[in-house]
Amino acid sequence: MTARRFLFLLSSARQGGNTQAMARAAAASLPPSVAQDWRDLTTAALPPFEDLRHGASYGPLPPAMAALADRTLKASDIVFVAPLYWYGLPAPAKLYLDHWSHWMRLPDLGFKARMAGKRAWLIMAHAGSTEAEIAPARDGLRCATAYLGMVWGGALLADANAPGDWQKDTQAQSAAPQFFAA
Numbered sequence: 001m002t003a004r005r006f007l008f009l010l011s012s013a014r015q016g017g018n019t020q021a022m023a024r025a026a027a028a029s030l031p032p033s034v035a036q037d038w039r040d041l042t043t044a045a046l047p048p049f050e051d052l053r054h055g056a057s058y059g060p061l062p063p064a065m066a067a068l069a070d071r072t073l074k075a076s077d078i079v080f081v082a083p084l085y086w087y088g089l090p091a092p093a094k095l096y097l098d099h100w101s102h103w104m105r106l107p108d109l110g111f112k113a114r115m116a117g118k119r120a121w122l123i124m125a126h127a128g129s130t131e132a133e134i135a136p137a138r139d140g141l142r143c144a145t146a147y148l149g150m151v152w153g154g155a156l157l158a159d160a161n162a163p164g165d166w167q168k169d170t171q172a173q174s175a176a177p178q179f180f181a182a
């Protein structure tokens with residue numbers, strides 16, 4: 001079996017918030033044999049995505065994006081560490097997904113075929129939203145990753161607003177250490 005490697009993609013607009021803390025708590029129970037790669041999508045902002053599907057063809061990736069695509073392809077598991085923003089994913093996480101549309105069209109990368117079978121996870125804090133209000137963000141990500149043949153690992157949710165609040169959500173507290181074992 002190939003070694004597992006988790007890519008954690010942070011997308012909160014603040015440091016030290018609930019999603020990041022919850023992701024660290026979940027990651028702490030991964031065995032040492034599992035590699036962890038942490039990338040904050042907000043600190044080195046991604047370039048705008050250009051839709052060139054039906055006109056000029058896509059050129060090679062600039063170095064920073066080639067590195068991100070490479071880290072994505074090296075991962076067995078991709079974890080979106082994303083607070084709920086306006087009932088959707090934060091813009092950096094959504095922009096990262098949009099860039100997949102470019103990566104999929106680079107024949108040398110073999111992106112779509114190589115993404116198939118990887119596992120996708122979501123770690124999300126929200127502030128008092130209902131299941132119906134969370135569903136569009138969670139299910140949209142699940143559909144996007146399924147489009148590439150990825151397997152859905154699950155969503156770890158916490159009802160939390162100010163940083164540290166996730167620790168008051170007892171359900172999230174007990175779910176975090178077991179999340180990746182499920």
Ligand SMILES: Cc1cc2nc3c(=O)[nH]c(=O)nc-3n(C[C@H](O)[C@H](O)[C@H](O)COP(=O)(O)O)c2cc1C
Binds near residue numbers: 084161
């Ligand atoms: C721009 C913005 C939009 C938000 N939209 C929602 C929302 O639609 N639903 C919700 O329950 N919480 C919403 N929140 C609250 C955050 O999801 C909540 O504070 C969460 O704990 C932030 O995660 P973090 O600590 O990892 O940054 C929003 C917060 C911000 C800053």
